[in-house]
Amino acid sequence: MSFSALRNPLRNTARRATQLPKAQFRANFNRKFSTPPPPPAAEAKSSSTGLYLGLGAAAAAGLGYYFYYTTSGKEAGTAVRSAAQAAKVKANFVPAKEDYIKVYNRIAQILDDAGEYDDGSYGPVLVRLAWHASGTYDKESKTGGSNYATMRFDPEAGHGANAGLKVARDLMEKVKEEFPWISYGDLWTLGGVAALQEMAGPKIPWRPGRIDGFAAQATPDGRLPDATQSADHLRNIFYRMGFNDQEIVALSGAHALGRCHRDRSGFEGPWTFSPTTVTNDYYRLLFDEKWVWKRWDGPKQLEDKKTKSLMMLPTDYVLVQDKSFKKYAKAYAESQDVWFKDFSKAVSTLFELGVPEEQFVTKEPWILPTVEEQAEKKD
Known part of the structure; x- marks a missing residue:
């Protein structure tokens, strides 16, 4: 293969959307490393x-x-x-933080190149890709997680929970062509970080070190949440990853972004009026709106009684029904700052699931600046 194509190749200021009616915002197993785990690397320098x-x-x-x-x-x-990724870590030929910021900036640049796709942003689907690539982790067998980026392979690529994510994988493939040195696991999780931060979300600590794996390491179906299920199901899924009740509720807040699609999950509609901006509206709406079961020929979902333009899934609604979940959801509804703090920590943990500590190229995660912050620094 040729590496002669290696090259170092913004998005406008993140805007906080106002709450709009739907019509307006739509118009506007055997685990083995694919390479031996490398020894701990010192803080990487540009190389x-x-x-x-x-x-x-x-x-x-x-x-x-x-x-x-x-x-x-x-x-x-x-x-x-x-092997190239492992060799770079082992030999300390590791791109520096500045190199990953270049990848971050390229991802940020294409977030709003979505045209008519969904609500005009690729951000939500990139968050979903990073989430689903990481949320397959099993703490008992130590399989799954973001390390091997196995959603590239069948049958995992075709699992029901991953329906529609080919859009995100294809988008990231274009970035991969520009930065062939980055592993898919690092690229996908960095895409999630960039999307969350550029959509006015909290800073997400992140560090590189994931390596690419093989189809044999793909995870079985059923490791991601089934939106039709109950609180017990959520606990089974998230406890398997190593999360607790508070983290389950904090991570659920990602549903502030994006929408469901009838031709993918079977569900339809957005959770909030501003689906391309990270806010705590998901929690506020759970408590403030009257939710009723939608009368239609699709799977069970709820809709807000007032406008009938928003939806909640059964696994969303349990957050206000289950006593333990409810206290955290209430706290997040009352304070976006509290949620941002807990969400940032939980997402950072999620994106590192399945990655051996010795693979990371830095001991402490990085806080990557947004495009706006970089521009301000230059000024």
Whole structure:
């Protein structure tokens, strides 16, 4: 493979949307590392030249993994990329923080290139990609999580919970072509971080170190939440990942973003009036609106009685029915700052699930500046 194409290639100020009626805002198992875990690396420094020097050896190593694991050309390419990532970490030929900021900025730049897609932003679907790529983790078997980016492979790519995410994966593939040195797991989770921060959300601590895996490491179906289920189901799913009740409720607030699609999940509609801005409206609406069961031919979901333009899923509504969940949801409805703090911590943890500590290229996660903050610094 050729690495001669390696090159170092904004989004406008994040805006906080006002609450609008729907019509207006729509118009406007056997776990083994694919490469041996590298020793802890020191804080990375910019090393583009050294990076190129290490890629030839990494490619050769990747071919060895190819013959060991598979006879598929697609997985051969994955093996080369995976070995390259591990070689960079082991040899300390690791891109610096500034290099990852360039990737962040490219993602931020394309968030609003969505045209007529959904509500005019790719942000929500990028958050969903990062979430679903990470939320497959099983703390007992230590499988799943963001480390191997196995949603690239069937059957995981086709799991019902991942319906519609090809849009996000294809979008990230364009970024991957510009920055071929970044692993898919790092790219997808960084995409989630960029989307959340650029949509006026809290800062999400993040660090690189994920490596690309193989189809054999893809996770079984059923590890992600089923929106038709009860509080017990949510606990089973999130406890399996290592989260508690407070973190379950905090992470549920991501439903402030985006909407459901009839042709994907079967559900239809947005949760809030501002689906491209991170706010605590999801919690406020749960308490402030009167929710009734929607009369239609689709799966059970609720709609707000007043406008019938918003929806909540059964797993959303349990947050105000379950005693333990309710106290956290109420706190988040009353204070966006409290939710931002807890959400930031929980999302950072979520995006690191399944990644061995020794793979990370820095001990402490980074706080990456938004595009607006970078511009202000230059001024």
